[in-house]
Amino acid sequence: MRFRGRVKRRLRYFKRLRQAHYPGYIFGLTPSRGEIPVFCFHEVTAERFGADLAFLQENGYRTLSTKEFVDEQGKASNERRVLLTFDDARSSFWDVAFPLLRQFNARATLFAPTYWIEGSRGGSDEAATPQYSDTKFMSWEQLRICSQSGLVDVQSHCHRHALISISDELVDFASPEGLAHFDVYDWPIRREGDRDVSGRPPLGTPVYESSPLLSAALRVLPDPAVTEACQTFVAENGNAEFFRRSDWREQLSKIHQDAKGGRTKPGTLDPQEFKSLIQAEFVRSRELFEAELGIAPRYLAFPWWLGSEAAIAAASESGIQVVFGVYLDFKRARRVAPPMRAFGRVNCDWLHFLPGKGRLQLYQPQVISKKVADFLYSGYLAH
Numbered sequence: 283m284r285f286r287g288r289v290k291r292r293l294r295y296f297k298r299l300r301q302a303h304y305p306g307y308i309f310g311l312t313p314s315r316g317e318i319p320v321f322c323f324h325e326v327t328a329e330r331f332g333a334d335l336a337f338l339q340e341n342g343y344r345t346l347s348t349k350e351f352v353d354e355q356g357k358a359s360n361e362r363r364v365l366l367t368f369d370d371a372r373s374s375f376w377d378v379a380f381p382l383l384r385q386f387n388a389r390a391t392l393f394a395p396t397y398w399i400e401g402s403r404g405g406s407d408e409a410a411t412p413q414y415s416d417t418k419f420m421s422w423e424q425l426r427i428c429s430q431s432g433l434v435d436v437q438s439h440c441h442r443h444a445l446i447s448i449s450d451e452l453v454d455f456a457s458p459e460g461l462a463h464f465d466v467y468d469w470p471i472r473r474e475g476d477r478d479v480s481g482r483p484p485l486g487t488p489v490y491e492s493s494p495l496l497s498a499a500l501r502v503l504p505d506p507a508v509t510e511a512c513q514t515f516v517a518e519n520g521n522a523e524f525f526r527r528s529d530w531r532e533q534l535s536k537i538h539q540d541a542k543g544g545r546t547k548p549g550t551l552d553p554q555e556f557k558s559l560i561q562a563e564f565v566r567s568r569e570l571f572e573a574e575l576g577i578a579p580r581y582l583a584f585p586w587w588l589g590s591e592a593a594i595a596a597a598s599e600s601g602i603q604v605v606f607g608v609y610l611d612f613k614r615a616r617r618v619a620p621p622m623r624a625f626g627r628v629n630c631d632w633l634h635f636l637p638g639k640g641r642l643q644l645y646q647p648q649v650i651s652k653k654v655a656d657f658l659y660s661g662y663l664a665h
Contacts, residue, residue, distance in 0.1 A: 303612030305628060308635050310643060315358040318351055319636065320365040322583075322608060322627040325374050328382065334633050335386040338364065341638025345388040348435045348581045352604055352623070364636070366390040367606065367627060369439055369583055370467075371399060371425065373418040383433050393439035393583040393606075394425060396570040397480065398466075422574040429575055438579035438602070441566040442480050445470040446501045447490040450548035453663065455512065455534050456487040457525045460663065467585070468663045471495075473506060485525070486516030488538055489663060496560060496589035501551040511541035560593050564600035580604065587611055588624060598622050 307313050343362040351365040368375050371394035383390055401421040428434040447470050461482050470492040471478045490504055515537045516524050524530055571579050580603045588607030604623045607615055612626035634642045
């Protein structure tokens, strides 16, 4: 089951890779006079990000604000310009990236998922108390300091950064190994009673084929009785100790199959409820931005990749003017209809491929080996 799911995910990923756009500078070319490279960061280290900023400074690159990037689009210039963007508002931005931005007097855009920001004063729903586990995010006070620094544009990364189940195809179960390895975002939101819960699930929870909420066409609702049966079986058999057994996956799969019985068609969320769920991602994000930072976000980075037509429309209705995807989204971004504007981004690993002293080349052995390793060993759990 686990191997089969991994192969399917790799095949889907490879298909998307073939559809991606790769900027010419990756292949040693010089960017056009109107091209402004956009890089996407997540977790950073002082050594790595410091080297990135030193490379940009030494080679005369100006780091832009988001507004400057949007305003200067399509305008030819001999100046070297880049936009640095950070997703997720992890603590490493505050601890590592922000001090380095100050040191180099460089600008960046930080896309914050409001559900996960600590210290919210903007509401009393479940979004104010997410399951942080061992993943630490920035606080609203830290975001305010960044926003007021003049160096950081704090903008929206939607609300929950959520995955949802899109079929009842079983991918795996929540195990100690999986909970330690996969990111907090990699676990689909799940129903507990009458509410949705995000974050790492209890041990034994079945994990089904999933997709980013804002890219999906529907939401499948896993049977709560099946989930409870698997969780209870693990709890009654030692919790974490149960997963030391060599046949734990086979045992859980049997419990899952028995609890599922003869049911073959999964339930789905009502289309209007699904539409409301999408809209809430933007409405709630805007509400918290206004309550905590006193601003309404104008720019948004979609989690994982560019959202669906419905999600882009909902973003526009909430006041978002520009959306960002990733390197897989360049071609689709060009087809997004005005007044909304959309742009793709490339991973921060490609920053040192820009023209300049110390530039990396694609044919270098250390580059090839790293890219192959990234493809083989990185990846998501359920999508």
